[in-house]
Amino acid sequence: MSRIKSVLFAGLSLASVGLLSMRAATAGWALNLPPPVSPVGSNIASLHNAILIICVVIFAGVFAVMFYSIFAHRKSRGAQPAQFSHNTAVEFVWSAIPAIILVGMAIPSTATLIDMENTEQADMSVKITGYQWLWEYEYLDHDVSYYSRLATPSAQINNQETKNPHYLLEVDEPLVLPVDKKIRFMVTAADVIHAWWMPELGVKKDAIPGYVNETWALIEKEGTYRGQCAELCGKDHGFMPIVVKAVSQEAFDAWIASKQSAARQDVESGGPDPVRVELATSIAAAGRG
Numbered sequence: 001m002s003r004i005k006s007v008l009f010a011g012l013s014l015a016s017v018g019l020l021s022m023r024a025a026t027a028g029w030a031l032n033l034p035p036p037v038s039p040v041g042s043n044i045a046s047l048h049n050a051i052l053i054i055c056v057v058i059f060a061g062v063f064a065v066m067f068y069s070i071f072a073h074r075k076s077r078g079a080q081p082a083q084f085s086h087n088t089a090v091e092f093v094w095s096a097i098p099a100i101i102l103v104g105m106a107i108p109s110t111a112t113l114i115d116m117e118n119t120e121q122a123d124m125s126v127k128i129t130g131y132q133w134l135w136e137y138e139y140l141d142h143d144v145s146y147y148s149r150l151a152t153p154s155a156q157i158n159n160q161e162t163k164n165p166h167y168l169l170e171v172d173e174p175l176v177l178p179v180d181k182k183i184r185f186m187v188t189a190a191d192v193i194h195a196w197w198m199p200e201l202g203v204k205k206d207a208i209p210g211y212v213n214e215t216w217a218l219i220e221k222e223g224t225y226r227g228q229c230a231e232l233c234g235k236d237h238g239f240m241p242i243v244v245k246a247v248s249q250e251a252f253d254a255w256i257a258s259k260q261s262a263a264r265q266d267v268e269s270g271g272p273d274p275v276r277v278e279l280a281t282s283i284a285a286a287g288r289g
Contacts, residue, residue, distance in 0.1 A: 034199045037221045037246070041202030043112045051105055058101075116202070119216045122184035126175070130187075130194030130207035130229065133236040137175050140186075144259045148173045150239045157239075169226040174243035178252035179219045187213045195231035198244055204230055219246040 036042045073079040127138040134149035151172045155161040164170075177183055187196050189207035197204040201217040229240040247255070 036200055036202055037219055037223070037225065038201045038203075038217045039220070040112070040116055040217065041200060043108075043115065044202045047109060047112060050108075054101065054105065116215060119184045119214045121182065122216060123181040124178075125184040125186060126177075127186045127188070128196050128207065130189040130191075130196065130233070130240075132191050132234050133229075133240040135175075135196070135240070135242065136190075137173075139256070142256050142260065144256060144263065146173050146259070148175065148243070150241060152239075166226065168239060169228070169241045169243070171241055171243045174224070174245040176245045176247060176252060176255050177217075177219060178249045179222055179246050181249070182216055182218045184214060184216045187215065192233050193231050194229050194233045194240070196227075196242060197230035198225060198227040198242055200225040200227075201244070206231060219244075222246050222248065 033045050033048060036045045124142075125140040127136075127140055129136040129138070134147055136145065136147050138145040148171045150168070151170045152164075152166075152168050153161065156163045156167060185196070185203065185205065187205045187207045188211060189209045191209060193209070194207040195204060196207055198217070201219065203215055203217050205213045205215045207213070223246055225244045225246065227242040227244075229237060229242070231237075233240065
């Protein structure tokens with residue numbers, strides 16, 4: 001008995017240390033999905049919460065029956081096993097109830113999936129191209145394009161400076177979008193498979209070379225939203241953040257005008273785009289390898 005107590009005490013001590021370490025490591029984590037700011041994101045969050053409740057109820061019910069059966073029908077109480085091979089009514093019930101639950105979950109899930117793929121009647125289109133390891137955004141309706149890459153200083157990455165709150169989730173050029181407009185995203189890649197993932201918008205779409213995936217979002221609230229590439233795309237996969245800045249239509253129009261003016265000045269100056277030159281050089285080097 002003393003040996004069992006020692007083992008139990010050691011196990012509880014290790015568990016306590018583990019819980020304290022986990023609490024320190026996850027102090028900044030959230031326990032739920034990020035607050036959605038789009039209709040699709042709201043539908044996904046509602047589905048998640050509803051199905052989670054169903055799963056918890058099923059879990060509690062099954063384990064309650066199981067533990068009651070173990071306790072009430074144990075051998076020490078003189079329980080005798082019933083002598084039958086099957087029960088048609090019980091088998092029908094435990095087959096029908098899960099089927100009804102699955103159909104009940106499938107109907108709203110299917111409606112949400114269909115809605116996620118409906119890019120019709122979009123107010124504007126943005127082509128998103130993934131590279132190792134940055135994003136290119138092209139506003140197809142406004143003749144504006146630019147690159148968005150990690151802006152976290154290397155000193156923070158190398159632990160030479162204190163990391164800021166948006167460590168590895170900040171870029172030099174965010175994707176600027178207007179609120180209350182249906183925006184179609186055309187997602188592709190130039191080298192390997194990436195994935196454009198923006199949790200608050202309810203958007204996650206693979207970027208596949210030679211193929212264009214489509215999705216959409218309608219942002220309902222101004223603000224800055226952050227995501228990441230969600231596909232393992234190479235050694236710097238963790239350094240490929242996404243930042244969306246949602247602004248009013250007036251602010252968006254002014255921003256587009258400034259981008260168009262800057263693009264015209266670049267064309268008039270005749271200088272090459274340094275990012276395009278860098279990408280072309282790296283792709284050519286990869287081809288030679």
